[in-house]
Amino acid sequence: MTTAPTDQERRSRRREGRRPGATTHTGVKPLNNKLPFAEVVSPEGVEQIHQASMRLLKEVGILIVDYPPAARTFQENGAKVEWVEKEVTYPNGDTTQVKGHLVQIDEDTLMHFVRQTPSTFTQLARNPINSLDFGGRNIIFAPVYGPPFVGSLDFGRRQATLEDFRNFSRLTYMAEHLHHNGGTLVEPNDIDVRERHLDMLMAHITLSDKCFMGSVTHADNARDTVTMTEIIFGADAIRQNPATLALINASSPLRFDDRMFGALEVYARARQAVLVTPFLIAGAMSPSTMAATLAQQNAEALFGICYAQMLNPGTPCIYGSFLANIDMRSGAPCFGTPEDALALYAGAQMARRYHLPYRSGGNFTASRIPDAQAGYESAGTIWPTVQANVNFVLHAAGWLEGGLISGYEKFVLDLEMCGMMARFVNGIGLTEDDFAWEAYQETPPGGHFLGATHTMRHYDTAFYSHKVFNMDNYEKWEAEGSVDAYQRANAVYKKMLKEYEAPSLDPAILEELNAFAAQRRAELRERRPRTEWKR
């Protein structure tokens, strides 16, 4: 363990790390959506869904499993809490155990806390030009989160490793249209599960300088995340603006567990951003109708946000939605469906009702490789995602097989869509120059505009310029080997990895992070309790 630096040393190091030219790029900016939001539900419909969710929370309630502190917090703040332990029998005779604290909360109590959530917040990046403003008309893209597998044309599908994680970190850092590192880019299955979070965090911090997400696999892992952000940014700074963002999933329907609420508690107390996301495959974790699914999602998301506000009023929270539907024949989840898109739009309307930043969507597909199905389904999600004005788009690149695979080629294909979306939200310019009067003076009826002065002046910026998609005609395409998009993307991701250069990081900060990680690894390996990092 190294000697902890003084406060002054830390400040000095941070200044150094932030000096102009310390990084090679000019910073990522979220999409700023200039378009009207596409909507699918009337204002009355939004109220119906709201009221249904209030009824669910008051009459059915949310079960908190294995985490009495949260039940206590709700009780102290006016909710009705009872211990439930019973067996429930389904119509078909199957039974299920219900055991935990059932929390029932009324609208006034819930909304009193929900209203304390800020409608916008800024997450700090270690390179300050990459800090990100969440909410409003901003749209932030982050890569896929959580797959245990990686996929590529080269090897098909295999278990993901730490090196895969590091590769996706590198690709994310290089991706101009990914604004945020995301979190669990893949599960690094070659690393002991106890200390995996440390390797992932170190990869996020050292291989990129964009914002990143925190670990939620254990309350101690959340504490480790907070400590590492304190090392980078300082303990005070991260309490002014969050330096990490944690994905807290409900174990739907209507249930939260100790793991998720434990992590939520750590982050909320440290005033880090909390993304509360019901995990819904309609037909399984929610009813098969979208109205009920949306009401349930609303109940679960607001319940988690309410908890964060009870713990620490003003904690930045995001209203999350992960919502697909089940294939009623096979039981598999479907993506890019019309039902998913409708729910995505309606979810955005619900989040806006509460003035909360919204997370949903991505480039989803059920397909196992980036084939035509993957393209249709992914585009069928990312277009609604952007038109709904989703503020934080996890899974914007790399997602395959319903989230089980981080695909290398899929990643770079999805980046093309992210780039297109960045153009789309700018809308249509309507200046005098946009009407191109001079071009009609040079170009007669029946002529062409290829050589007009106006066209030449707009040559570089007129249209989105593709990076992976290819417009060659059949003859040229065939002569060059009939390469499909999957093959083309294979070459692109390899080129990116070859050209990767790590952003600079203050050596003193790196040293302290490594020392902290070493302490934690030792504790975890020896199964000793976590000790606070002495600084």
Add this chain to the structure above:
Amino acid sequence: MTTAPTDQERRSRRREGRRPGATTHTGVKPLNNKLPFAEVVSPEGVEQIHQASMRLLKEVGILIVDYPPAARTFQENGAKVEWVEKEVTYPNGDTTQVKGHLVQIDEDTLMHFVRQTPSTFTQLARNPINSLDFGGRNIIFAPVYGPPFVGSLDFGRRQATLEDFRNFSRLTYMAEHLHHNGGTLVEPNDIDVRERHLDMLMAHITLSDKCFMGSVTHADNARDTVTMTEIIFGADAIRQNPATLALINASSPLRFDDRMFGALEVYARARQAVLVTPFLIAGAMSPSTMAATLAQQNAEALFGICYAQMLNPGTPCIYGSFLANIDMRSGAPCFGTPEDALALYAGAQMARRYHLPYRSGGNFTASRIPDAQAGYESAGTIWPTVQANVNFVLHAAGWLEGGLISGYEKFVLDLEMCGMMARFVNGIGLTEDDFAWEAYQETPPGGHFLGATHTMRHYDTAFYSHKVFNMDNYEKWEAEGSVDAYQRANAVYKKMLKEYEAPSLDPAILEELNAFAAQRRAELRERRPRTEWKR
């Protein structure tokens, strides 16, 4: 030539052809869009585009090439017409010839005629249950139009033949989510170009009983189309409701030629529906800015519609848009781009300003095969198409390589998207049953809804049921041969063709159609002038 039947005989035959049970299906219904329209331009922006197009029409004008009758019609109705014959030099020194009647028209004169266009109309199908209402909130899907090539996994790309045309007719007839036969499904290159239109029309009429489009390759071919609809429906009936729909392209920028205006004139005088579509690849046939491109499109579309109204007030017309953008590096057209989507949405707003049915979009791609790029680009067009409320969607299935290829597999993959769109426009049900209260009585927090009574009751209809896309997990998918979407679609289209059964057609009508076609073939082969069909 057979003896022409009497009027009474024809009426009798038609009744027979329309008897219940004469076809094996229950009729196609357009999508009825229950959702708010997605828009991208403010009402002020719509007015700016309108005003710019009025300025183009008044100050720049539209060139009519080789068709003095149209110039006369415009002059007689108040437009300023002058003969122009000059060489224009571009900034780079290239020159171009301009020769024809330049028509300049002011807003009042133009709009006086445009306003006489009906905002909705019904196209007759020979099976009346397949007749279609155009306009309003209806969305009608039709297959790809115009490709000289066909594509398949089996043979790559080759010249299309009449048998290909007939195959796509069969597939269209079978496709539950294609409401309209379309027109030139492929160019039957094995048939003499002079009589090709007769073979295509006979295929549309005999292999399907949905609505179809007319020939526009020559005024006489348009006349042949009208005669054939008269044989099927009767001369009076088709003047009450159009029995065909003709795609009239501007030869953009700001130009119409004798072929298109000649065909338009035939159809308008017979009161058949006219679809006026500027053909714009922005950066080539229009400026590189979307504002100018939209203004030009508006000018061209309204000019063509104005002409139809001058010829025959009340003629059903559709405001058409075919708008892509050029790849500024290669010069190739791009599809599924953000610029295209913006223009598609804005075009819908313009058409609605004039209360005109709108045609745009489809399942567009620049890709040569149905790979991931094709999926992304196609979905990136069809989603905006439907969210913009496009009333007539040509190219909804089969489009590859910028419209040069009718792809067999692409066709069935696109059908999946059409099916999804049919669900999407229904929106979210908000009845008491949709909120599924009973499901929460059976399913406790943390349980699952798979076996709930509510889920079982909605089992069949809850979600869109995929026909080609596949949700299997990796293990099952690999065990079954790692079949991608392209391969899967190959099997599907072959199965469809194998299962195809032609709809019934009154033998007397068929006989008369064949007799008429024989007369025309003889005239065309012997280069004799067209004679009217004696009936």
